[in-house]
């Protein structure tokens with residue numbers, strides 16, 4: 109087909125579209141020479157299909173027991189700040205239980221005036237809230253502590269995702285039940301075989317904890333805790349108990365397995381930090397990043413994600429010379445508290461080697477530390493709560509790799 113005929117085809121197609129916009133066209137429009145346009149497409153469906161362009165997938169963890177494993181979000185293939193629900197990372201300690209919304213109940217008891225039981229229908233009758241929050245596993249980037257630094261964004265940072273969660277505020281239920289004197293903590297327990305449970309301060313429960321039944325506009329997926337989960341904004345993922353079936357109000361924390369032997373930070377002196385709840389400011393350049401290849405010199409948009417468990421991201425700085433000079437990135441608005449913040453930075457790649465990185469500053473003024481700064485304070489015994497700056501190297505041939513520690 110000559111370029112001239114193609115152009116005529118497009119002009120005719122454009123005229124047909126013009127008819128659409130002016131209201132209606134009673135004339136059957138002229139046949140286009142473009143084959144695809146002449147063939148009838150597929151009809152309507154009950155649930156939308158995935159774009160054929162989207163070959164991206166979660167990456168499965170290496171635990172030999174899939175029930176106790178994890179899967180990571182391909183952060184370098186997601187756009188904006190929302191993670192598609194089907195690409196949200198997963199972390200299960202005892203697999204995904206098969207629960208039904210119809211039979212599920214939530215028990216609220218302990219130091220309350222009136223113990224209460226709620227069905228999901230009961231909860232859906234109550235005032236609802238929708239909030240966009242990131243969720244990050246405390247073990248995200250755990251391997252960055254050791255020499256084995258992550259080769260790409262998905263394996264090193266993909267235990268973090270961001271969704272719009274819908275549900276009832278826990279404060280609504282606590283007010284309904286009435287708190288007794290001495291109510292300082294609450295224990296949330298899941299309905300999976302391991303009955304995952306964590307102690308949380310009652311102030312946080314009264315502030316912003318959500319009992320979520322919806323994610324990105326639809327019901328929770330089974331992997332995300334269907335039919336009900338806790339969402340504890342900004343705090344380590346482990347406390348956002350999935351398949352939630354019980355909340356007990358208590359005076360003291362329980363010191364459960366997940367808050368003693370796990371999710372604690374071993375310090376250089378051999379003592380462990382306990383209850384590191386809020387995830388500190390973190391960011392990473394997702395594009396370009398490890399495993400990518402730049403094919404053209406000239407303009408390249410550097411883009412990535414920043415988040416903090418302590419409110420909003422105030423600023424993100426980008427370096428393209430290995431940290432000698434830091435420049436301010438543009439932040440996508442609105443900047444939501446305890447949600448992903450997308451940053452963008454205009455870069456001109458000359459075709460020479462370059463080392464790029466981002467660092468986040470949150471509204472408390474906290475600055476994301478360099479990996480060495482973090483190691484100086486925390487020592488090398490840690491596994492959880494890594495938030496050091498991540499460097500990527502662009503080689504002269506355009507290949508992007510991680511930088512060896």
Ligand SMILES: Nc1nc2c(c(=O)[nH]1)N[C@H]1C(S)=C(S)[C@@H](COP(=O)(O)O)O[C@H]1N2
Nearest residue numbers: 197198199200201245298304345346349350
């Ligand atoms: N009941 C229950 N809740 C749970 C878990 C679990 O195994 N069982 N895993 C926790 C951990 S360690 C994390 S990081 C988050 C992960 O949530 P996601 O799978 O929806 O991403 O859920 C938390 N809640």
Ligand SMILES: [Mo]
Nearest residue numbers: 245246345346
């Ligand atoms: Mo986790």
